[in-house]
Amino acid sequence: MLRELFRFKGGVKLPANKTQSTGLPIAVAPLPSRLAVPLHQSIGGKPRPVVQAGDRVRKGQLIGEADGWISAAVHAPTSGAVAEVAMHVQPHPSGLDALCVVIEPDGRDEWIERTPVDYRTLTLEELRARLQQAGVVGLGGAVFPTHGKLTPAKTVPMDELVINGAECEPYITCDDLLMRERAEEVVRGAGIFRDLLQPKKVLIGIEDNKPEAAAAMRAAVDALGEPFSVVVVPTLYPAGGAKQLIRVLTGKEVPASKRSTDLGVQCFNVATAYTAWRAIAHGEPVVSRIVTVTGNVQAPRNYEVLLGTPMNELLGLANPHPDTGGIIMGGPMMGFLVPDPRAPVTKATNCLIAHDERLFPPKPPEMPCIRCGACAEACPHELQPFEMYWFARAKNFGKTQEYHIFDCIECGCCSFVCPSRIPLVQYFRFAKSEIWAREREKNAADGAKARFEFKQQREEREKAEKAEKLARAAAAQAAKKAAEAAAAAAAPDHAPDHAPDHAPDHAPASAAAAAAPPPVAVDAEKAAKMATIQAAIERAKAQREAARPKNTEALSADQQRAVAEIEQRRAVLEPVLTDAAAAAGESPGKAE
Amino acid sequence: MEIVLAIAIMALGAVVLGAALGFASVKFKVEGNPLVEKIEGILPQTQCGQCGYPGCRPYAEAIAQGDEINKCPPGGMEGVQKLADLLGREVKALDAEEKPKQVAVIDENTCIGCTLCIQACPVDAIVGAAKQMHTIVAGLCTGCELCLPPCPVECIRMEAVGENLDNWKWKYPIVEIKATPPSARDAATAGSAGIKEAA
Numbered sequence: 130m131l132r133e134l135f136r137f138k139g140g141v142k143l144p145a146n147k148t149q150s151t152g153l154p155i156a157v158a159p160l161p162s163r164l165a166v167p168l169h170q171s172i173g174g175k176p177r178p179v180v181q182a183g184d185r186v187r188k189g190q191l192i193g194e195a196d197g198w199i200s201a202a203v204h205a206p207t208s209g210a211v212a213e214v215a216m217h218v219q220p221h222p223s224g225l226d227a228l229c230v231v232i233e234p235d236g237r238d239e240w241i242e243r244t245p246v247d248y249r250t251l252t253l254e255e256l257r258a259r260l261q262q263a264g265v266v267g268l269g270g271a272v273f274p275t276h277g278k279l280t281p282a283k284t285v286p287m288d289e290l291v292i293n294g295a296e297c298e299p300y301i302t303c304d305d306l307l308m309r310e311r312a313e314e315v316v317r318g319a320g321i322f323r324d325l326l327q328p329k330k331v332l333i334g335i336e337d338n339k340p341e342a343a344a345a346m347r348a349a350v351d352a353l354g355e356p357f358s359v360v361v362v363p364t365l366y367p368a369g370g371a372k373q374l375i376r377v378l379t380g381k382e383v384p385a386s387k388r389s390t391d392l393g394v395q396c397f398n399v400a401t402a403y404t405a406w407r408a409i410a411h412g413e414p415v416v417s418r419i420v421t422v423t424g425n426v427q428a429p430r431n432y433e434v435l436l437g438t439p440m441n442e443l444l445g446l447a448n449p450h451p452d453t454g455g456i457i458m459g460g461p462m463m464g465f466l467v468p469d470p471r472a473p474v475t476k477a478t479n480c481l482i483a484h485d486e487r488l489f490p491p492k493p494p495e496m497p498c499i500r501c502g503a504c505a506e507a508c509p510h511e512l513q514p515f516e517m518y519w520f521a522r523a524k525n526f527g528k529t530q531e532y533h534i535f536d537c538i539e540c541g542c543c544s545f546v547c548p549s550r551i552p553l554v555q556y557f558r559f560a561k562s563e564i565w566a567r568e569r570e571k572n573a574a575d576g577a578k579a580r581f582e583f584k585q586q587r588e589e590r591e592k593a594e595k596a597e598k599l600a601r602a603a604a605a606q607a608a609k610k611a612a613e614a615a616a617a618a619a620a621p622d623h624a625p626d627h628a629p630d631h632a633p634d635h636a637p638a639s640a641a642a643a644a645a646p647p648p649v650a651v652d653a654e655k656a657a658k659m660a661t662i663q664a665a666i667e668r669a670k671a672q673r674e675a676a677r678p679k680n681t682e683a684l685s686a687d688q689q690r691a692v693a694e695i696e697q698r699r700a701v702l703e704p705v706l707t708d709a710a711a712a713a714g715e716s717p718g719k720a721e
Numbered sequence: 722m723e724i725v726l727a728i729a730i731m732a733l734g735a736v737v738l739g740a741a742l743g744f745a746s747v748k749f750k751v752e753g754n755p756l757v758e759k760i761e762g763i764l765p766q767t768q769c770g771q772c773g774y775p776g777c778r779p780y781a782e783a784i785a786q787g788d789e790i791n792k793c794p795p796g797g798m799e800g801v802q803k804l805a806d807l808l809g810r811e812v813k814a815l816d817a818e819e820k821p822k823q824v825a826v827i828d829e830n831t832c833i834g835c836t837l838c839i840q841a842c843p844v845d846a847i848v849g850a851a852k853q854m855h856t857i858v859a860g861l862c863t864g865c866e867l868c869l870p871p872c873p874v875e876c877i878r879m880e881a882v883g884e885n886l887d888n889w890k891w892k893y894p895i896v897e898i899k900a901t902p903p904s905a906r907d908a909a910t911a912g913s914a915g916i917k918e919a920a
Contacts, residue, residue, distance in 0.1 A: 227885075495895070522895075566890055577844045
């Protein structure tokens with residue numbers, strides 16, 4: 130079948146170095162002594178651990194629960210005992226630790242109850258949720274949760290689904306071997322994606338240096354009767370980049386800061402399709418992946434490796450030469466030297482290369498940029514690396530963003546072609562992480578400011594409310610006082626023994642008192658004061674009596690009887706208590 | 722006659738332009754001081770009061786009035802540099818020690834639930850109620866240390882925020898030559914000054 134192919138701009142031709150590891154079939158790596166499974170193995174929310182030290186787990190049992198929609202679950206890679214849930218070194222250029230579930234295998238490799246389902250009986254939502262619960266993520270290296278990419282855009286019709294088997298980076302052959310040996314399951318997985326996204330076409334892109342894989346995939350497509358087209362694309366790094374492969378196969382160019390779904394294209398790695406099929410049709414969550422072990426080793430090969438296997442144990446299987454000085458995770462272009470060889474294999478680990486100076490001679494020192502423009506010609510995203518380099522070096526991050534630094538995929542073509550051997554990608558990574566850090570700081574500062582302002586506002590409001598309440602109470606007090614003073618003046622003689630119940634009752638009397646002035650002014654004043662005090666006491670008493678417990682309404686007969694009994698006992702006791710209080714010299718008011 | 726006309730024209734012009742300016746000053750009035758907003762945007766919003774003002778906004782206002790720009794330890798030398806660039810002033814050494822970013826941590830076994838730290842926290846980053854254990858929401862804590870003095874049982878301590886996978890940054894690819902403080906530089910260059918002059 131003839132098909133028009135397109136070209137992406139730039140790219141470099143690299144020595145493939147793939148044949149070393151394709152001679153032998155995929156081997157299953159033996160159980161390691163210990164597995165440290167990182168909980169955060171995908172983009173998005175950090176899964177929460179659901180096991181603790183001492184728990185027994187079986188292969189495929191959930192150990193980390195997805196946190197939010199863009200997050201994928203993590204499972205125990207084998208059966209055994211959880212030794213600890215603790216910080217453990219990560220396969221990350223920083224060499225920092227992150228939370229891992231450490232499992233001591235019991236050697237039985239006992240699966241949980243696996244429930245294969247026919248995915249056609251599931252609704253699309255159930256299918257996506259199942260993929261999330263099975264921890265299916267993009268195994269091409271970006272580890273984006275797959276279910277998050279399986280919702281078709283509402284506005285744009287889905288034209289093409291691209292299955293990425295290009296595997297453009299030198300040394301790496303894990304997808305090649307997967308397609309050779311398990312092509313049928315890859316195609317079936319692509320069928321799941323097709324049914325979820327309903328694209329018009331499904332294109333499987335494979336570089337022309339993998340004829341066996343392409344033949345196996347064609348045979349599988351024909352055997353299953355799927356209308357997929359297996360397309361062989363020219364070998365040119367980085368043809369396996371999602372945007373580059375989409376360009377080559379469909380001619381569509383994904384614009385800056387847009388996603389391929391905006392153009393009606395979605396792209397998945399072949400290994401992702403394979404794990405999706407295993408997860409749905411066999412009920413097996415992602416607990417292992419295929420890793421190429423190559424470089425300075427005697428027996429380069431692909432292994433099916435349990436996630437969490439220490440890298441040094443895995444490398445040991447391939448018999449590294451004694452002069453090996455470190456492990457590169459990923460390929461020679463985009464990979465990095467793992468700071469600690471005990472770091473575990475994760476879902477993102479596609480290749481381990483034993484590093485030595487013959488294979489990768491140390492880079493000669495960086496020379497000044499001569500503005501030759503070779504980097505711009507090599508850039509597959511049509512960026513201008515030399516401009517971004519100036520600004521990143523000068524820490525002028527705003528300018529790097531104007532030159533679209535966030536469209537850089539860090540493929541390393543620019544560093545590869547630079548005649549001055551400038552580590553351009555390192556500058557871009559530095560600039561990107563500085564920009565992210567600044568963004569985080571700015572968001573934190575804005576949040577702090579908003580909360581501070583809200584707190585101030587709240588305090589002011591509380592203060593105002595309190596002042597208002599006090600003012601109201603003071604006014605009421607003053608009014609009452611005035612009224613009582615008037616009442617006391619009206620009845621100076623009776624005041625001590627006659628307690629007024631309500632001040633307003635005496636208002637007419639006060640008028641009478643005013644008409645007849647008291648005989649002795651001093652006595653009257655004193656009496657008025659006494660009257661006020663007495664009135665206050667009486668009022669307090671009345672209030673106390675008026676206050677009834679609120680929970681005594683609508684009592685049942687039993688409860689009423691109980692209350693009556695208690696009251697009876699109290700009536701007997703009351704005089705005794707009062708006497709005792711009086712004997713102790715206390716006022717009867719207090720004893721009550 | 723002509724002179725009267727000239728004066729009249731000028732007077733008319735003055736009235737018209739005056740009215741236009743008066744109208745513009747009412748219509749296009751700028752609320753608040755835009756410079757204060759810009760300064761406040763640079764300040765780190767920890768609301769810690771280490772500058773001597775009750776919050777970042779008052780300090781921003783003070784800077785706009787001419788106060789020194791080197792009183793904000795959480796902003797660090799980078800903040801001083803940014804303020805100097807904005808205001809066209811000299812960069813000055815920070816008048817306090819620059820500390821790494823910290824967060825407060827409550828020892829929850831010792832906490833008696835007095836709510837004093839909750840009242841002191843400027844950004845509402847402490848959760849708790851009277852006679853209930855309090856705790857700090859680490860993500861919201863600005864590390865201002867204002868909760869330390871009111872605690873009657875001294876159960877709050879500051880912990881530096883270490884490097885982790887979320888805040889780790891790629892390093893600058895070339896080795897930077899750090900500027901030494903002036904005193905050290907004077908000592909170092911005292912010997913080489915003669916050579917320079919000779920050259």
